[in-house]
Amino acid sequence: xxxxxVEELRAYLRQQPAMLALVAGLAVVFFLAVxxxxxxxxxxxxxxxxxxxxxxxxxxxxxxxxGAVTEFRSALLYSPDDYSYQLNLAEALxxxxxxxxxxxxxxxxxxxxxDDGLVNLELARIAAQKERTDQAQRYYHNAIYATWPDDAExxxxxxxxxxxxxxxxxxxRAQAEPELIALAENIGDDAAxxxxxxxxxxxxxDYERAFAFYRLSLRLDRHNQAALAGAGSAAFQLGxxxxxxxYLQSAVAGNSDDxxxxxxxxxxxxxxxxDPFQRQISMTERNRIVVEAFATAGERIKGCGALQSLSAAxxxxxSPNESWAKMKPxxxxxxxxxxxxxxxxxxxxxxxxxxxxxxxxxxxxxxxHALLLIAKLHEGN
Amino acid sequence: xxxxxxxxxxxxxxxxxxxxxxxxxxEDRFFLVLSVFIGIFSGLSVVCFRFxxxxxxxxxxxxxxxxxxxxxxxxxxxxxxxxxxLVIHVFPQTRGSGVNQTKAALFIYNGYIPFRTAIGKxxxxxxxxxxxxxxxxxxxxxxxxxxxxxxLGRKMNLSRDRMRLIAPVGAAAGLxxxxxxxxxxxxxxxxxxxxxxxxxILGSVVLxxxxxxxxxxxxxxxxxxxxxxxxxxxxxxxxxxxxxxxxVGGLASVLFSEGIATLRxxxxxxxxxxxxxxxxxxxxxxxxxxxxxxxxVMGAGYEAMDEAMHGRFTWQFMALLAGLKIVxxxxxxxxxxPGGMFAPTLFIGAMLGAAVGGAEHVFLPHLNVSPGTYxxxxxxxxxxxxxxxxxxxxxxxxxxxxxxxxxxxxxLANTVAYLISRGLQPVAIFDLLTRQDGVDLPSMExxxxxxxxxxxxxxxxxxxRVVEARETVGSALxxxxxxxxxxxxxxxxxxxxxxxxxxxxxxxxxxxxxELDLNSVVSGVRVPYLxxxxxxxxxxxxxxxxxxxxxxxxxxxxxxxxxxxxRDVLERYREFGEG
Numbered sequence: 015x016x017x018x019x020v021e022e023l024r025a026y027l028r029q030q031p032a033m034l035a036l037v038a039g040l041a042v043v044f045f046l047a048v049x050x051x052x053x054x055x056x057x058x059x060x061x062x063x064x065x066x067x068x069x070x071x072x073x074x075x076x077x078x079x080x081g082a083v084t085e086f087r088s089a090l091l092y093s094p095d096d097y098s099y100q101l102n103l104a105e106a107l108x109x110x111x112x113x114x115x116x117x118x119x120x121x122x123x124x125x126x127x128x129d130d131g132l133v134n135l136e137l138a139r140i141a142a143q144k145e146r147t148d149q150a151q152r153y154y155h156n157a158i159y160a161t162w163p164d165d166a167e168x169x170x171x172x173x174x175x176x177x178x179x180x181x182x183x184x185x186x187r188a189q190a191e192p193e194l195i196a197l198a199e200n201i202g203d204d205a206a207x208x209x210x211x212x213x214x215x216x217x218x219x220d221y222e223r224a225f226a227f228y229r230l231s232l233r234l235d236r237h238n239q240a241a242l243a244g245a246g247s248a249a250f251q252l253g254x255x256x257x258x259x260x261y262l263q264s265a266v267a268g269n270s271d272d273x274x275x276x277x278x279x280x281x282x283x284x285x286x287x288x289d290p291f292q293r294q295i296s297m298t299e300r301n302r303i304v305v306e307a308f309a310t311a312g313e314r315i316k317g318c319g320a321l322q323s324l325s326a327a328x329x330x331x332x333s334p335n336e337s338w339a340k341m342k343p344x345x346x347x348x349x350x351x352x353x354x355x356x357x358x359x360x361x362x363x364x365x366x367x368x369x370x371x372x373x374x375x376x377x378x379x380x381x382x383h384a385l386l387l388i389a390k391l392h393e394g395n
Numbered sequence: 396x397x398x399x400x401x402x403x404x405x406x407x408x409x410x411x412x413x414x415x416x417x418x419x420x421x422e423d424r425f426f427l428v429l430s431v432f433i434g435i436f437s438g439l440s441v442v443c444f445r446f447x448x449x450x451x452x453x454x455x456x457x458x459x460x461x462x463x464x465x466x467x468x469x470x471x472x473x474x475x476x477x478x479x480x481l482v483i484h485v486f487p488q489t490r491g492s493g494v495n496q497t498k499a500a501l502f503i504y505n506g507y508i509p510f511r512t513a514i515g516k517x518x519x520x521x522x523x524x525x526x527x528x529x530x531x532x533x534x535x536x537x538x539x540x541x542x543x544x545x546x547l548g549r550k551m552n553l554s555r556d557r558m559r560l561i562a563p564v565g566a567a568a569g570l571x572x573x574x575x576x577x578x579x580x581x582x583x584x585x586x587x588x589x590x591x592x593x594x595x596i597l598g599s600v601v602l603x604x605x606x607x608x609x610x611x612x613x614x615x616x617x618x619x620x621x622x623x624x625x626x627x628x629x630x631x632x633x634x635x636x637x638x639x640x641x642x643v644g645g646l647a648s649v650l651f652s653e654g655i656a657t658l659r660x661x662x663x664x665x666x667x668x669x670x671x672x673x674x675x676x677x678x679x680x681x682x683x684x685x686x687x688x689x690x691x692v693m694g695a696g697y698e699a700m701d702e703a704m705h706g707r708f709t710w711q712f713m714a715l716l717a718g719l720k721i722v723x724x725x726x727x728x729x730x731x732x733p734g735g736m737f738a739p740t741l742f743i744g745a746m747l748g749a750a751v752g753g754a755e756h757v758f759l760p761h762l763n764v765s766p767g768t769y770x771x772x773x774x775x776x777x778x779x780x781x782x783x784x785x786x787x788x789x790x791x792x793x794x795x796x797x798x799x800x801x802x803x804x805x806x807l808a809n810t811v812a813y814l815i816s817r818g819l820q821p822v823a824i825f826d827l828l829t830r831q832d833g834v835d836l837p838s839m840e841x842x843x844x845x846x847x848x849x850x851x852x853x854x855x856x857x858x859x860r861v862v863e864a865r866e867t868v869g870s871a872l873x874x875x876x877x878x879x880x881x882x883x884x885x886x887x888x889x890x891x892x893x894x895x896x897x898x899x900x901x902x903x904x905x906x907x908x909x910e911l912d913l914n915s916v917v918s919g920v921r922v923p924y925l926x927x928x929x930x931x932x933x934x935x936x937x938x939x940x941x942x943x944x945x946x947x948x949x950x951x952x953x954x955x956x957x958x959x960x961x962r963d964v965l966e967r968y969r970e971f972g973e974g
Contacts, residue, residue: 030425033551034432041435045610048439052614055446062458087460091698095618118705118767 063092067099074102079109097123104136113140131160135173142180150180151189171200175210182217191218198227205235212244221251228261239268243275250278253391255289258282284384290361291392301350304357308345310381311364312338320374334367365389426557427598430564433547434603437540437568438610444517444539445615448532451525452694460698467527467685471678471693474526478519478732479674486515489733493538495829497566498588498836506545506558513542519733527693528674529681529723533573534735540569540607563588564599571604572611574737575620576794580604583787587825590839619797620697621704621771636759637804640751640769641776641811647747648780648816651721651740652824658729660831673730681723691716692723695738700745700774704767710753717746736824740781741774741795748773768804771796775805780812783823783840788813846971850934851927853967854946854957860884861955862913864893869909872900882942884922885913890952892924892945893917927956934964 070085086103093099100119107116117140123133138153154177162169174197181190194214201207208231215224228245231238246261262279265272286292288310290303315335332340344353345360368386372378378386455470456462482489488496488509493516500508520535544565548558563584571580581604585592589600662673684692691699703713724739752769771792778788788809793799817840822830826838859878862871864887875883875897883900885893895917903909903916923937924945937944938961948954 030551034425034428037429037432037547037550041432041439044436044439048442048614051443051446055449058453059449062453066459084459084461088458091458091460094698094701095616115706122705 059092063089063096063099066092067096067102070099070102070106074106074109077109079106082106083110097126101132104133108136108140113143116140128156129160131157131162131166131169131173134160135176138173138176138180145184147184147186151177154180167200171197171207174200175214178214182214187218190214191220194218194220195223198223203234205231205238205241208234209238209241209244212241212248216244216248216251221248224248225252225254237268239265239272242268243272246275246282247278250282253387255282255285255391259286281383281387284381285387285391288381288384289388289391290357291388297351297354298347300357301347304350304360305345305347307364307381307385308338308342308360310385311367312342314367314371314375314378314382318371318375334363334370337363338367365392423595425551426553426560426595427602429547429551429553429561430599430602431606433540433544433561433565434568434571434606434608435610436543436547437536437565437603438572438607440513440517440539440543441536441569441572441607442611442614444521444532444536447517447521448525448695451521452527453525455526456693462685462690464686467690467693468679468682471527471682472675473678474522475528475674475676475678475730475732476671478522479671481515481519482674482731482733483670486511486519486733488512489515489519490731491832492825492828493534493541493566493735494587494825495832495834495836496538497541497562498825498829499834500541500545500562501559501588502836503834505555506548506553506561508538508542508545508562510542510546513539513546516542516733520735523674523727523732523734524694526678527681527685528678528727528732528734529692529694529696529720529739530727530732530734531695531736531738531741532734533570533737535733536569536573537566537735538569540565540567540572540603544568544603560589560596560599563596564603567600568603568607572607574791574795575608575611575615575617576791577601577604577608579787579791579794582790583784586784586787587782587839590837590842620795621701634804634807636752636755637772637808638811639755640748640772641808642815643747643751644744644773644776644808645780645812645815645819647717647721647743648777648812649819651725651743651777651781652816652820652827654721654725655728655824656822656827656831658725659828662729662731663831670731674727674732677726677730677732680726684719684723689716689719692720692742696720696742697738700742700770703745703749704770706766708749710750710757713746713753714750717743717750720746737778737782740777743781744773744775744777745770746773748776768801771798772801772804772808775809776812779809780816781824783813783816783825785809785813848931848967848971849927850925850929850931850946850959851956853931853934853963854927854959855963857884857945857955857958860943860958861886864888864912864914864917866913867909868900868903868911868913868916871895871913872897872904872909875900880943884943884945884955884958885917886953887914887917887921891921892947893920894922894941894943896942924952925959931964931967934959938964 066085066089070082070089073079073082073085083103083106086099086106089099090096090103100123104116104119104123107113107119117137120133120137120140123130124137127133134153134157138150138157141150141153154173157173158170158177160170174193178190178193178197181187181193194211197214198211201211208227212224212227212231215221215227225245225248228241228248231241232245235241242261242265246258246265249255249258249261259279259282262275262282265275266279269275288303288307290300290307292300295303315338341360341363343349344356350356350360364385365388368378368382368389371382372386377383451474455474456466489512496508496512500506516535516538520530520532524530524532541562542565544561545558547565548561553561566588567580567584570583571577574580581597581600584600585597589596665673681693691702699716702708703716708716720739720743724736724743727734728736749766749770751773752766755769756766774795775788775792778791779785782788789802789805792805793802823838823840826836826840829836859874860880860882861884862874864885866874871883871885881898882894882896885895887893893913895913903911908916922941922945924947925934925937926949927946928949934944938959943958943960945955946957946959948956
């Protein structure tokens, strides 16, 4: 290479293209150096973030929400966009009842992942607390149809259960019932869950379905006290007293502390003992029951001042009090033997007296309650 | 013989390749390519700067969100003392605003910013912000970018014009990387530093800003600085609430500016030995504020802004934080601690906005008030009111939030704040700082607001001065004799203008050319024309060569609106100068 050529090469190198190439090389070196630095920096931050997060999770589990909030905030210093850090912070804030702040975080998370089950569920709970029914229902529905990381079916079922509970607490039985039916279709062979569904059907006053679920529950666990009591109660409400007696007897036998079932059983037995229209009783027994019921109605009149003071009806019909007094001489075992039709008219009068008394003098108890239930049972017959 | 031929061929090839290289690497093209490299270097530097701040914060203040009392007091105080020593003895250029130093490079030093400034700013600002001084990383990032660009420009032997522009190009790159907001950075540099638009400047600034943001996002991710839920403006009446925020923000901006205007010269006037302690004392006072319950005022404060947006604080506390941040930032800034005021401005705006929103929510519960939205609008309000960059403020809010739904409230509130601030504090903060430093840099705001004279302000009526080209010299002279003017304007086909002097017409008539038409006499020389809306300075290009210049309608170039002469222009400027 001649000296001239070397000089020319040097001149080229001093020119802009060569300088640019040099700058490009420097940029590559700088870039690689910053990449190394960045890795070290990010690794340190990740480590710090997960350390603070770990502490926060421990505090959250222990119910130390205040500490958990500080620790999750510290973790977020190192990874401000971390989804689980934010979610846990929101949960800790909810634990501290700082729902306004929590809901802002949750809404941010919701925007990022609108199909996150837990975020929707927490938002639904906050909306429910604030009594924003429509919003709560929307988030609950989102949670029911959202994605869950594990045990999706269970989480969805729980979300629906919470929704039903929320609706029932807000007296929205009509909205709760379809949710409950949907829930009932999705539960498996789990006695406790079937019993729980039965309980919820009782709260929606759908005793037929409630009874069916209690029975399903009992098929899987025949000694389940709550299911026995529930089945007895549902059967009682349906007027299926023989079945009610059977379940309630089992419930009381299994749990003598179950006062509610015991009271229901007592009433059930009274109903069964005082119903003259049962098929498998003799005529003598039936007449005895009618006489007793008639006497009970008479006692009810005596105990109910409002009923006594009723004079002849404006329509010209005699009052129940007067009718009872008029019929009393005939309602004896012999009288009923002689006149079988008197059974029906005597019981009609008894039912009428019990109905009137329940309106005028409050809820009946004991035999009066049993007679009222028998009246309802045979209504329309 | 053969060697000679070979030499000739070689020279021809070399000559061609050199010509090719010269055409490819024309300076304007080369400048664009260089802008990309400036962006890359600035982006990488800003990433390192962010790491440095992070490490300083971690090792000086601790890793948790809740800090110990001893660290809160000691870290900013001791860091302040170290910073003071560094600034006085090693990096004296790091004092002051990066924006103004970039402007000084553009207007005074032909683009020269020492590389030492970048290193000094990097170290001292990282120490200051990381230790809790109430300053932000954006202005140092801007200056680091400008300084790197200046170094690159010097090494590339750029022409003086390009060198002057290179510092703003680097500044845009630094700011874009710091904010993760290229549009705002470009607008800010154009609006506040360069003050004018041309395709070349815009191309370079955009390329550098974009490349720096790409680099920054490569390392730090592309998430917006703040995340708030999308908010819809449900009722127009809500705009009244945002106007209130604009008023509050405007007044706070004035308070903040007045604080700097009053305290900075007084601190600078104190004996020299006090400058060793001023940043330390400022740090101690900020530490005391933090210990007393407001650690949020420390550092840039982005975490606290995020928390304010998520409704963590009560509106009373946020109002208090806004006030304390003004005090803390004043302490840090006037003590000469290197660092920027962008982040503190955003902090004060966010807290004020969220406080105003919170108060409105309490007193006017029917308004759909979201603290996040108000905080975000508040940021823009302070940016517009304090930094006096109204356009940038709007785009900055949109970019840092990635949320377009609040554009209307942002524009409205920012405008209100800007007008109030401008009304009560005529000198913008950057101009105030340069004047305090004894430098007379052009004020972009004053340039924007300056009255511009137009051609229509100086032009005169053209009665009796126009003749058709088909007229003869004789008839034209008859017309000219009736007019007091010395020159006639001649309409030339298809749409041009010529000029002929009265004395020339007389001479031609005397020479027996009276029957010639004007077209043959003046068609060779066409007079340039102006339009009424053109700047008066444009007229200066022509009036010295032409006795009169026609001022014509833009839609019809033969329709004369008036004429203008050198005397008219000078007369108008004289009147303008006399006010």
